[in-house]
Amino acid sequence: MTENKKNIMDVEYGIDSRYKSNKERESDATALMEARLMRMKNLSKDQITKAKLLQLKLKMEEYIKIPVYDNHNYFSDFLKLYIDSIYSKRSTFAKDIDVAPVSLSQVINNHREPKEEFIMKLMIHSEKVYKNVCEFHKITWYQVYFHEKICDTMSNQEQWRPEIEKHIRISEAI
Amino acid sequence: MYLCRMKIIDISTGEKHSVEILPVEIDEFKTLRKDRYFFDWKIEKNQEVYKLQIKGSSDILGLVSIERISQEWRIHIRLLTVSKENKGNEKKYDKIAGNLIAYVAKIAIREYGELACVSLRPKSQIAQHYIDRYNMNITGITLSIEVPGIINLINFYDND
Numbered sequence: 664m665t666e667n668k669k670n671i672m673d674v675e676y677g678i679d680s681r682y683k684s685n686k687e688r689e690s691d692a693t694a695l696m697e698a699r700l701m702r703m704k705n706l707s708k709d710q711i712t713k714a715k716l717l718q719l720k721l722k723m724e725e726y727i728k729i730p731v732y733d734n735h736n737y738f739s740d741f742l743k744l745y746i747d748s749i750y751s752k753r754s755t756f757a758k759d760i761d762v763a764p765v766s767l768s769q770v771i772n773n774h775r776e777p778k779e780e781f782i783m784k785l786m787i788h789s790e791k792v793y794k795n796v797c798e799f800h801k802i803t804w805y806q807v808y809f810h811e812k813i814c815d816t817m818s819n820q821e822q823w824r825p826e827i828e829k830h831i832r833i834s835e836a837i
Numbered sequence: 838m839y840l841c842r843m844k845i846i847d848i849s850t851g852e853k854h855s856v857e858i859l860p861v862e863i864d865e866f867k868t869l870r871k872d873r874y875f876f877d878w879k880i881e882k883n884q885e886v887y888k889l890q891i892k893g894s895s896d897i898l899g900l901v902s903i904e905r906i907s908q909e910w911r912i913h914i915r916l917l918t919v920s921k922e923n924k925g926n927e928k929k930y931d932k933i934a935g936n937l938i939a940y941v942a943k944i945a946i947r948e949y950g951e952l953a954c955v956s957l958r959p960k961s962q963i964a965q966h967y968i969d970r971y972n973m974n975i976t977g978i979t980l981s982i983e984v985p986g987i988i989n990l991i992n993f994y995d996n997d
Binding site for chain 1: 918951954991
């Protein structure tokens with residue numbers, strides 16, 4: 664067998680694409696960026712929306728994998744990204760899921776907790792939207808919401824624990 | 838666990854196996870022998886390197902090393918390999934390389950959204966294979982995949 668035929672047969676054993684020099688890297692970057700910008704111009708609004716929705720799904724899946732202890736409002740931030748990826752006006756989304764625009768605004772701005780019905784509506788809305796984008800597990804929004812709750816509760820123990828602990832006793836011997 | 842839906846196929850039985858793709862731990866680099874993984878992976882230990890394993894197994898079936906080039910919204914694949922027994926016509930499992938490329942594509946989309954790009958530079962005689970199999974674009978000797986192709990690639994490999 665010739666070396667060339669053998670290479671083609673074994674195409675997926677591996678690739679070494681490391682740049683050998685900065686010059687090589689820079690010329691590659693310039694040419695590639697030019698070509699990409701040309702292709703980007705031809706992207707449709709629908710293709711851009713799908714990419715944004717897939718990005719959001721992957722961000723949510725990444726978030727729920729591990730505990731995150733910071734002051735970020737993940738649920739509301741993901742919700743904002745979701746709505747703004749699809750709608751030009753947030754009030755249109757509120758109308759589509761039959762909630763008052765002011766209630767939606769309060770959830771987005773962390774002035775109120777989402778009611779369970781709100782998350783259910785969001786779940787059904789996402790199922791329909793993601794049908795033409797990628798697989799989207801229906802429990803994702805719930806997972807994000809409760810993951811944030813758990814992380815916040817665990818990380819804020821110094822604040823709530825002393826007072827709550829006063830009300831706890833074990834009256835039965837174990 | 839629904840998060841990883843990627844699967845490889847046992848060619849002799851057609852059976853699908855769920856896989857996980859995880860970062861290579863620093864201690865593992867010394868176990869990545871050149872006679873099984875084709876390259877000297879030890880020199881990649883300061884890079885971002887991922888391994889592919891069947892869930893529940895610690896045997897590494899494929900490896901990929903990447904570089905994030907954030908200013909270009911791009912992830913460049915530095916090295917990619919399957920293990921020796923998964924190479925060529927006699928290979929045991931199919932879709933190892935595809936899953937690794939799709940995993941890198943997921944990182945790119947997660948980080949850069951609609952601007953995401955994955956690039957690599959295979960030898961010229963095998964470039965056509967990557968163009969055909971992964972629907973990559975060619976610029977000079979660089980192959981790349983972007984929106985919308987990158988979404989199709991992820992959906993093809995990352996599904997139940």
